[in-house]
Amino acid sequence: AQSVTQLDSHVSVSEGTPVLLRCNYSSSYSPSLFWYVQHPNKGLQLLLKYTSAATLVKGINGFEAEFKKSETSFHLTKPSAHMSDAAEYFCVVIFTGTASKLTFGTGTRLQVTL
Amino acid sequence: NAGVTQTPKFQVLKTGQSMTLQCAQDMNHNSMYWYRQDPGMGLRLIYYSASEGTTDKGEVPNGYNVSRLNKREFSLRLESAAPSQTSVYFCASRHDRAPTYEQYFGPGTRLTVT
Numbered sequence: 001a002q003s004v005t006q007l008d009s010h011v012s013v014s015e016g017t018p019v020l021l022r023c024n025y026s027s028s029y030s031p032s033l034f035w036y037v038q039h040p041n042k043g044l045q046l047l048l049k050y051t052s053a054a055t056l057v058k059g060i061n062g063f064e065a066e067f068k069k070s071e072t073s074f075h076l077t078k079p080s081a082h083m084s085d086a087a088e089y090f091c092v093v094i095f096t097g098t099a100s101k102l103t104f105g106t107g108t109r110l111q112v113t114l
Numbered sequence: 115n116a117g118v119t120q121t122p123k124f125q126v127l128k129t130g131q132s133m134t135l136q137c138a139q140d141m142n143h144n145s146m147y148w149y150r151q152d153p154g155m156g157l158r159l160i161y162y163s164a165s166e167g168t169t170d171k172g173e174v175p176n177g178y179n180v181s182r183l184n185k186r187e188f189s190l191r192l193e194s195a196a197p198s199q200t201s202v203y204f205c206a207s208r209h210d211r212a213p214t215y216e217q218y219f220g221p222g223t224r225l226t227v228t
Contacts, residue, residue, distance in 0.1 A: 009154070032215060043118075043204060043219040044157075090156060100145075100208070100215045101172070104156030
């Protein structure tokens, strides 16, 4: 079965330290992968996307993600967290043969402390 | 360019009441979507419309109806609201250009059914 798993429901980091939000997917084929961010009481904003071009994808606000086919992972990273990064992050997948429907992970809430 | 707009932003209904959530996009997208977001569950697809005049069920369609009024507008109707429909509802529209297929989200409607 095709699925997407965000391994941490909550991550807490100090401002200025690196951020790692983990995402794994299960599929026989390489899907399209996205990270979306949702700030409190706001809609979802696209951070970055992977669509079978370069495996290291750079997004907005200093975030990047690396597609690793052998590990079926698409982890989101940022070298130095900022207070404004506190939000909920969703790993989202379009699996092959699903008419381009999005499948959402359950989300990771990122807390940034001083 | 407003993107995706939703009305209302907040709504409280009593069990059994009906209401329609409105969504409009000004990006000339063919595809539009309705999702609900519940704590710890990510977003789940209720209905979608691949083009004007067509609609299809998503993952959780029971208790809802939709209308694709024209290319810009896609409404979601609750005929007889139930407490289980308390949620945040997001409308989205999508690029039709492969291979990106990223979706653009509205700000959401917070619905409480008492």
